[in-house]
Amino acid sequence: MASVTYDHATRVYPGTERPAVDQLNLQVEDGEFLVLVGPSGCGKSTSLRMLAGLEDVNGGHIYIGDRDVTDVQPKDRDIAMVFQNYALYPHMSVADNMGFALKIAGTPKAEIRQRVEEAAKILDLTEYLDRKPKALSGGQRQRVAMGRAIVRQPQVFLMDEPLSNLDAKLRVQTRTQIASLQRRLGVTTVYVTHDQTEALTMGDRIAVLKDGLLQQVGTPREMYDTPANTFVAGFIGSPAMNIGTFEVKDGKAVVGHAAVPLERDVIGQLTDADGGKVVVGFRPESLDIAHDGAQDAFQVKVNLVEELGSDAFVYGELQSSDADLHSGSSDQVIVRIDPREVPMKGDTIHVTIKQGAEHVFSPATGARLSS
Ligand SMILES: Nc1ncnc2c1ncn2[C@@H]1O[C@H](COP(=O)(O)OP(=O)(O)OP(=O)(O)O)[C@@H](O)[C@H]1O
Ligand SMILES: [Mg+2]
Numbered sequence: 001m002a003s004v005t006y007d008h009a010t011r012v013y014p015g016t017e018r019p020a021v022d023q024l025n026l027q028v029e030d031g032e033f034l035v036l037v038g039p040s041g042c043g044k045s046t047s048l049r050m051l052a053g054l055e056d057v058n059g060g061h062i063y064i065g066d067r068d069v070t071d072v073q074p075k076d077r078d079i080a081m082v083f084q085n086y087a088l089y090p091h092m093s094v095a096d097n098m099g100f101a102l103k104i105a106g107t108p109k110a111e112i113r114q115r116v117e118e119a120a121k122i123l124d125l126t127e128y129l130d131r132k133p134k135a136l137s138g139g140q141r142q143r144v145a146m147g148r149a150i151v152r153q154p155q156v157f158l159m160d161e162p163l164s165n166l167d168a169k170l171r172v173q174t175r176t177q178i179a180s181l182q183r184r185l186g187v188t189t190v191y192v193t194h195d196q197t198e199a200l201t202m203g204d205r206i207a208v209l210k211d212g213l214l215q216q217v218g219t220p221r222e223m224y225d226t227p228a229n230t231f232v233a234g235f236i237g238s239p240a241m242n243i244g245t246f247e248v249k250d251g252k253a254v255v256g257h258a259a260v261p262l263e264r265d266v267i268g269q270l271t272d273a274d275g276g277k278v279v280v281g282f283r284p285e286s287l288d289i290a291h292d293g294a295q296d297a298f299q300v301k302v303n304l305v306e307e308l309g310s311d312a313f314v315y316g317e318l319q320s321s322d323a324d325l326h327s328g329s330s331d332q333v334i335v336r337i338d339p340r341e342v343p344m345k346g347d348t349i350h351v352t353i354k355q356g357a358e359h360v361f362s363p364a365t366g367a368r369l370s371s
Pocket of ligand 2: 044045046
């Protein structure tokens with residue numbers, strides 16, 4: 001097993017000007033499960049393919065362990081990749097599909113058989129080894145694709161959206177299986193997804209990319225609790241964080257009659273470019289219901305209540321007309337409420353931000369200002 005290091009790794013596709021991946025610096029520890037996440041086109045697959053040797057590196061280096069593999073052939077990198085379209089050979093049995101790469105590599109038959117049987121046991125595929133892929137369910141086929149990677153006993157697993165062909169329920173099951181399997185095998189894994197829930201639930205650490213640029217790396221908890229900028233703040237978490245631009249007045253971020261006290265340290269970091277404003281983010285669960293007329297409360301008009309059994313969310317509008325507030329792609333405020341005390345559509349509720357639960361960012365740079 002081995003660590004993986006991207007050292008200013010850059011990929012510029014021929015005929016394009018902007019790098020698809022721009023000076024990526026990232027260290028994946030030996031045995032770690034690292035998730036690369038970000039919106040479509042941000043450079044996730046390109047980063048993975050650079051590590052696999054399927055894409056040229058136009059600047060910087062990539063290391064597996066201490067070895068500089070930047071110019072090493074894919075087959076000599078000791079990695080195994082699982083793709084979204086993990087086409088299995090339809091005319092071959094499950095066992096032959098799983099052992100194919102070993103056969104090509106000239107591994108003795110008995111050893112292939114042994115490794116395939118071991119992998120089949122881990123993946124719960126033993127009873128299907130003689131079947132053809134078409135006689136398997138989607139989830140079982142996906143496990144065969146995993147098996148192909150496992151039998152090779154590589155130093156690093158690379159996975160590019162391996163679950164996106166599965167339906168929602170199977171995806172949730174399989175992601176748990178992959179995460180626990182990876183922990184059992186202890187093989188360093190780089191896993192690509194655009195789904196932030198998948199990232200939060202599977203990764204030891206998460207790396208968020210946007211426009212080819214690494215935004216932040218950290219544990220799921222760190223990404224959730226202290227997003228480094230407004231992009232990560234809005235991307236990680238579901239429902240998304242509420243984010244708005246507020247005026248700074250007398251040490252507070254102000255919208256209409258409502259206000260959020262700001263730490264002195266935060267105000268000290270503002271520059272002229274911020275124009276006397278701050279961006280404040282607060283998660284749906286960071287709001288408390290307050291009574292009518294409470295100090296610093298926001299008035300929210302309820303548009304919709306989403307009841308999920310254990311939780312309920314209000315989607316509503318801030319009553320102050322000068323507010324610019326949104327949550328993810330919606331321009332509504334989202335408030336998590338007690339599912340046993342649900343307001344009616346059209347009601348107005350009063351909410352305050354739990355003390356210290358706000359996230360403050362610079363309007364000019366988007367960077368985090370609060371600790
Ligand atoms: N062969 C290519 N030639 C030119 N540009 C490319 C090529 N492959 C990818 N790109 C561009 O590079 C950028 C990154 O692409 P990449 O496939 O890495 O994105 P991604 O994050 O994996 O997205 P998705 O979630 O949609 O799979 C995109 O802007 C894409 O259009
Ligand atoms: Mg991709």
